Each structure stands twice: as C-alpha cells, then as structure tokens.
Amino acid sequence: MIISSPATQFNPRVFALGLIVAGGLVILLLALARVQLFHAAHFDQREEAQSLRRIRVPSTRGEIRDRHGRVLADNRPSYDIVIYLEQLPRESKKFDVVRAAGQTLGTLSRALNRPVTLSDRDVRIHYARRRPIPLPVWQDVPVGTMAAFVERASTLPGADLIVTPVRQYPFGSLAAHALGYVNRDRAASDDEALEQYYYYQPDTVGKQGVERSLDEWLRGSPGGRTIRVSPGGTMVGEVAEKPAERGHTVTLTLDVRVQQLTEAALAAAPLRPGQPLRGAAVVLEVETGEVLALASVPGFDPNLFHPGGAAEPVRALFADLNRPMLNRAYGGLYAPGSTFKPITLLAALESGRSHVEDTVTCGGSLPIGNRSFGCWKREGHGTVNGMEAMRRSCDVWYYQKGMATGVEAIERMARQFGLGQPTGFDIGTEYAGLVPSAAWKRRERGERWWDGDTAQLAIGQSFLLVTPVQMAVVAAALANGGTVLRPFLVKRIETAAGALVRETKPEVRGRVNVSARNMELVRQSLLGAVGEADGTAHRAHLPGLRVAGKTGTAEFDLSEGGQRRRINRAWFIGFAPYEKPRYAVAVMLEEADGGGYTAAPVAQRIFAGLFGREPVEVAGGGGD
Amino acid sequence: MKRYLQMVGRMDWVMFAAMVLLAVGSVLFIYSASYRGPGQEMPDLYRQQMVWFGIGLGLYVVTALVDYRVICQWGMMWLIAGIGSLVLVLAVGTTVNGARSWLGWGGFGIQPAEFVKLCVIVALAYYLFHRSPETRRQWSTVIGSLALVGAPVVLILAQPDLGSAMVLVPICYGMAFVGGARVKHLVLVAVAGVLLSPLAWTQLKDYQKARLTVFLHPEKDPVGSAWNLNQSLIAVGSGGLTGKGYLQGTQNLLGYLPRTVAPNDFLFSVIAEEQGFVGSVAVIGLYAVILFSGLRIAMQARDRLGTLLATGVVAMFFFHVFINIGMTIGLMPITGLPLPLLSYGGSFVLASMTALGLLQNVWIHRRIY
Secondary structure, three states: OOOOEEEEOOOOHHHHHHHHHHHHHHHHHHHHHHHHHHHHHHHHHHHHHHHEEEEOOOOOOEEOOOOOOOEEEEEEEHHHHHHHHHHHHOOOOOOOOHHHHHHHHHHHHHHHOOOOOOOOHHHHHHHHHHOOOOEEEOOOOOOHHHHHHHHHHHHHOOEEEEEEEEEEEOOOOOOOHHHHHHEHHHHHHOOOOHHHHHHHOOOEEEEEHHHHOOOHHHOOOEEEEEEEEOOOOOOEEEOOOEEEEEEEEEEEOOOHHHHHHHHHHHHHHOOOOOOOOEEEEEEEEOOOEEEEEEEEEEOOOHHHOOOOOOOHHHHHHHOOOOOOOOOOHHHHEEEHHHHHHHHHHHHHEEEEEOOOOOOOEEEEEEEEOEEEEEEOOOOEEEEEEEHHHHHHOHHHHHHHHHHOOOOOHHHHHHHHHHOOOOOOOEEEOOOOOOOHHHHHHHHHHHOOHHHHHHHHHHOOOOOEEEEHHHHHHHHHHHHHEEEEEEOOEEEEEEOOOEEEEOOOOOOOOEEEEHHHHHHHHHHHHHHHHHOOOOOHHHHHHHHOOOOOEEEEEEEEEEEOOEEEEEEEEEEEEEEEOOOOOOEEHHHHEEEEEEEEHHHHHHHOOOOOOOHHOOOOOOOOOOOO | OOHHHHHHHOOOOHHHHHHHHHHHHHHHHHHHHOOOOOOOOOHHHHHHHHHHHHHHEEEEHHHHHHHHHHHOOOOOHHHHHHHHHHHHHHHHHHHEEEEEEEEOOHHHHHHHHHHHHHHHHHHHHHHHHOOOOOOOHOHHHHHHHHHHHHHHHHHHOOOOHHHHHHHHHHHHHHHHOOOOOOOHHHHHHHHHHHHHHHHOOOOOOHHHHHHHOOOOOOOOOOOHHHHHHHHHHHHHHHOOOOOOOOOOHHHHOOOOOOOOOOOOOOOOHHHHHHHHHHHHHHHHHHHHHHHHHHHHHHHOOOOHHHHHHHHHHHHHHHHHHHHHHHHHOOOOOOOOOOOOOOOOOOOHHHHHHHHHHHHHHHHHHOOOO
C-alpha cells in the first residue's frame, strides 16, 4: 500500500480541466442543436430524397360513347407476364441480376414457347432505375399462354401475371378518324429528370380525333404510391397511396347506326376498277349541327396501336399511298365543282341582275376573251332557264350569270355560307379552305382577275377549295333556310361517376343574308336536281322521300408516283326531307366518274338508311 | 465483510445511476440498431452486450473496493503487462477489419488495447505521483510521461488502430497537466508534435487518411468514405427535436446507416435519429454527470494519487465522448473510437466499467478511516 499525504482541497488544474470538459460538452450540444434543430428540415429532405420513391400509377382512360350510349372506346384488361427483378432467386447478393433474369426468362420462354425480346441492357436499365416496378416480358398474352403460365407460376419466384388496361375500340375501324387512337406517351418517359424521382409508368396519350382533342379530359389524373426503399433500391414498405382517377366519359353526337350505314354506303360506291376508294362522307343534323356520321375512307383499325401489338401493321398504315390515316372529312381540300352552284345562283338572284326565268342557250361551250369555256355536256343543253340549269347543271348558264353577278358578290355569298374559314368543328385540325377574290389573286399570284376566273368560280372550280365538312354545313344551311351552324361531334363530357361537366349547345355561326323567296327558288331547283329524271342528282332519288341535292364533278390534275393524270372529284351535297329537313349529307370521292354517277348513289344509300328505306336502282340522271 | 458493505454505502450513487442508465440505453439502442422489422431475424448483439455489462459490473465492484493504493503499488507492472498483451496481440492476434487487434480463445475475444488505456492511467498516476514538487516542474515530467505511453502508442498504431493510440496522448497530457507539469513545457511539446505530424501522416494507410479528412469535405466522395458520415448526419439531423421514435429510425432500420457500424461506432446516430435532440441532450447529460462526478472525485481525493487516477479516467471518457459524438455530426474525423458504455463491444465495456470502478474507488477511499 502506498502511504500518502492528503491532497490540498482546491486543485486549480483539476478545475481548469473541468472548464475544458464543460467547454467540450457545450460545443457538442451547440453542434447537435445546429444539426438537429436548425437544419433538421434539410436533413429530413435528404432522408426522403434517398429513401422515398414515388411510383406513378397511370389512370384509366375515360370511355367514348355514341349519342345513344353505345361504347365506341373503352378499356379491356391486358394480361402481361412480368418479372420483379428484386424478387428473382439469387444465389448471393453479388449474383448478377442479368444472369438471374436470364435464367428465369429462359425457363419461362421454354415453358410458354415464346421468344424473349428483352435485351440484357433493358434488364439492367430497369434494375437500375425502376427496380420495384414490374418489368413486362410479354404483354397482352393470349388465354392459352396465360393458362400455361399460371400452371408454372408457383415454381417461378419473381414472375407474375399482372392486368393493365388497354384501350379498345369495340367497333374496330368504325369512325376511326373521328375517334383517333392512343399510344404510349414516349416524350414523357424519356424525360430523365422525371425518372430521378419517379418510377415512371408511362401514360397512354391520344393521337388523333377525339382521343387527341379531348385527351386532357379522357386521360384522368394519374395516381401515385410512395414507397420506401433500402440503400440497394429494394422496396421495403409503402408510405402513401393516391388512387388514379379515371378519365371522363365523352358522349359524341355520332350515331353508330348512321356511321355504319355511311361507311357501308361509301364502300359500295360505284367505282371503276383502278379507281381507289378514297373519300369522305358527313351527315349533319340540319337544325343543330350535330354530326351523326363522319366517315373517311380508307380507314384503319385503332386497336392496332396498343402497346403490346406488332409494329409492322402500324408502319404499313403510315406508308400506304392511299393515306388511310388522313381524315379526308376535314383534313383534305378539294374543289367543290358544281355543288357550289347553289351559292352562285343565290348570289346571282340577290344581285337583282339575274332571274331564274332568264334563258341561255348552251351549245356546249362559251367563248370568254380568247378562250373557249366548255360545258361538261359537250353537245350542249340547248335553251335553259335558271331552274333547268341547276337541275341539269348547265355550266354555260352559270358562266354567263356568274360573270353578270361578279366575283365580289359570289365571294361574299360563299363566305356567308362559311367557306374559306374553319367551320369551328370541335375536334382535330381542320382546313380553312380558300375562296378566291381579285385581291387574293393579285396578292398571291401577281395576276389580274380575268372574266374567265369568275366563270370558273361560278361552277365551283377556279381556285376554290373546300372540305367535305364545310360542304355539309352548306347543305345544312340550304336545308334550314340559311342558318350556318357550327358542326360538332362532342355532345357531352361527364365524370366517370356520371356528373355532367360540359355539354355542347348548338351554335349559330351566321345567317345567310338572302331573301326568303330566292332561298326557296334555290331549294326548289335542288329538289328538281334529285327528283326529276333528267336531274344530274337523280341517282340520289328515293321513291316516297323528297331529297334535295346537287352533284359536282371537279377536274383535278393528280400527280402520283411521278405521273400526272386528270381525274374527277365526285361530289354530292343534299338534304331530306325537303318539307322539313332533318339531315344534311355531303359525299366526296377523290377519284371517280363524276358526282351524278358515283357520289349520288352513295348519298342515296345514306338517305335510305337514315329513313329506313331500301336503296333502289335509279335509271337516268348522272353526269355532272 | 461489514467493511466492504460500508464501502458500498459510501459509493457515489449518482454517478452509478448515470452508468446504469447508459448501460440500459446501450442495450435498448443496440437492439434498435440490429432490428430489421417485425418477425425478421436479427443479430442478438444486445444480449451479448448484456452479458458484458454483467461481467463489467463484477469488475466494477472489485475495482471499486480494493483500495486504489493497493492497485497502484505495482504501477509499472501494469504497464509492462499492458505492453506484453500488445506484443502478444501483434504476434498471435486475430485480424478484424484490417487491424490485428483481437486476442481470442475459441469464440471469445478481447481487444487488449482497451485495457492498455487503464494500464497507462495507473502507470502514469504512479509515475507522476512519485515526482517530488521540485522535479515536477522539470522537462522530465512531460518527456517522461510521453515516454511512458510511447511504447503502447507505437504498438497500437502497429495494429493499426489509430483511434485507440491517439486516446493515450490526451490521457497523458491531462494527467501530466494535473500532475504539475509546466504549461510552457506542455505547449512546446504539443507544438513540436504538430510540426512533426506531416511525418506521421506519411505513415498512415490510405483508408485512414481518407477517414481522417473526409469530414472536411463530406460531399466529395458520397459513396465511399463519406457514406458513413453523410448517412450519420442525415440520421442525426432528420431526428429533429423529438426523434422518429424507438425502432422507427429509417436511416437505421433500412440500413442507410450501415449495419456494420450502427451498433458500435455510430450508435449515437441511432439514438439521435430515434430520440431527436432531446435524446442527444439526455446522453450528453449522463456523460456530464459522470465527467463532473469524476472531476469532483479528482478534486476531493485523499491524495495526489487519487486525483491523478480520476483525472486519467475523466480524460479518457471525455476524449471518447467528444470524438465519437463529434464524428457522427462531422465535427471530428472518423477514427472509430467507441462511445463509452453505449457502443457495442465487450472489451471497451469492460474497460469503461473498470475505469468507473477506479473512480468509485478513489471516492470511497477519499478519507482516512
């Protein structure tokens, strides 16, 4: 034992040591307060940024229905075979995920007799970026494959069958151009920044027609799940979930029955061999502007575009020279030909310088300036008055009366009918068309306006360009006595639960400023064109139904595949019943014999279907 | 027997209570640091720690009751024994995490370096106690003290265990200071040490250099050496005022705070994450109780020997606490120094409890009965 003497009571050096210790502890406390109290929010954020991931859950697209509630577009389940990379059996943590996936995929491939299309790179990228969400191996597998998979599923950890919604169009190609189609939203999924914080599952996005125009209504709002992941990126728990909201239901003015019969009528157009079926037909309700049918041929099947589908048929659609993806109803411009004559006649009568009683002798052509302008009927119509000239579509009468009326008055009248400007149609991107004038020609072509130009304009040629939808609006205005309506396809938008969000009311875009008497004369002349045996539109005639209408045949120089040839655009516009018009119809075929021979019979089939009658063979008529 | 009971009665119970609370906290949070979620298998480190505390309590009582003057009469023999154990570990020790620091028999192993700290304290106390008031003020006090720890420092560095080797220096300094060395000498030697440190730097292994400097630039190398520091900072910071709750620390449970270090070197981060600033203050408060109790004991010891012993223990505790907690928030370099009583690890638990036993010893024997 050490024998020692007691220490002094106060030891300043121990006290100094105490100060150092106290100082040290205070420093620790202050530093901890800084981290835990003043910068807590910052570290909270960093903690969340590294351990929380949001998984975007795409919403289900809303339905598209026809006016009677028949479903034109909805969603069906697609059965996808997927693998969860983080659940694959692995011998050790170091075992490469690509090899593990390869083993499972190989087993699956042999069992289901399907080739694997995923590359090692796909697997690695998915593993790095989207580990907790399933990696699709085969999408939309048939029932047989599904059954084969389910039998083996229990022996294949990490493989699973999931159901995802896929857009489907129960009527196939029906009204395809009006409805449009959907595709994966590639632009968004390529966004690297988004993927940093999201495990992104891409939405489908509307690409044409209603699907595109109403995309923001149809797509709904995506939901999300917030999950916690471990440092390795493996999901360890779910923090929050917000269910995706289903898109809105869109009800169209379209009537499936009318659309079907309109497409059938176009398909039955009397074309000669070598004349491709390319055209459009539009059926409007005369009093409201509601579009009952909007057809464009050739068409396509929007079901082809689903994400698991083959790429080849889709590529073929876009490569086809007949351009089946083009909506000719408002996406194509054509000269209206003689279907423009009702407008010319109204302008002529309103000018006061011409009357329907005025006769002109048609010898098959008319010299204007130093050129000769032919009538479509080479042998001439003989002496015709205004009513006969409309019925039999005499060009010479219109050359003369058109020149007497003048380009300005005709142009004004055309504009009153809504030509040369968009109709305000509610979906897609429509063409405005072109109504020429002297000023326009000077500006655009640097040439003066000749009398011959006026003569050409009077018969709907010259520089005039219209869309079938515009001509359907013209037909409706002629039917209802001069009210120019905005054509529309979308009747109603409702939430998925059925609450009304938006309803389209008929909209009057303008009134044609003509006397009732003149309007009535023109309407009568159109009645004759269909009803009389010598009317050019007689092939649209239906016994027992008073159809009024006008055919048109516009010459067009087509250059296709390096060759130029002159073809005829065939037109028909009209309405029925004459006494109390309900439907206005416009038919256009890009390449045909002529309005009377080709377009009028199509219209007859449409009217027959609309009024529940049988189409009949009509002799006579034809021509322009 | 009655004498021993009387001695137990004279114990510093407040300091004892602080020690017990830290031990309870240790078991609780080692449990949390090994927890993987409900129903998941987990390592039973917390049970092992309980066993260590049990053994430690025995050592504590023995060390507290045998008069420190008896313990210290073999002063230099303790140091020789310590040096011997360090030589032994270098010769036949087991290498864990790149350092040959374990002496093991079967499944049971200890780290002699932890006990050498105690040996150094006893030997230094013996050495400084025996210097006369005249000789204390000579250069030899500082030089002699440093020479005394020189061999252990070199041997521990050879393992290599930088942290444990470094601890010996402030222990030595603290004791020499209280033992009466001139401040001028202490400062001059410290300056010389700083000037020579670049030389020492070249002797360090790369991972040691990285760990020592990463706290200066934690953003530089976020997945390498800075990972632990960054994750610890996030754990501590996201704990906020009141913490995420017991077994709720996501940094800890999900393994962002690596599971290899959470129960030992970074146990404080687990506590700070789950109990927040309130928990941090509680931990520091408990250490404050021990440290200031120790300083009071140093002040009231019956002789200089007791004062020196108590000073050594306080210096050791303080250095461990300051470096460890400082390291979890980027204030200090990452040196792998455990937190006394809290961190998982048998040897240091035993060494810490023995050291506290020594403090109690000095307190119990502060008067001549």
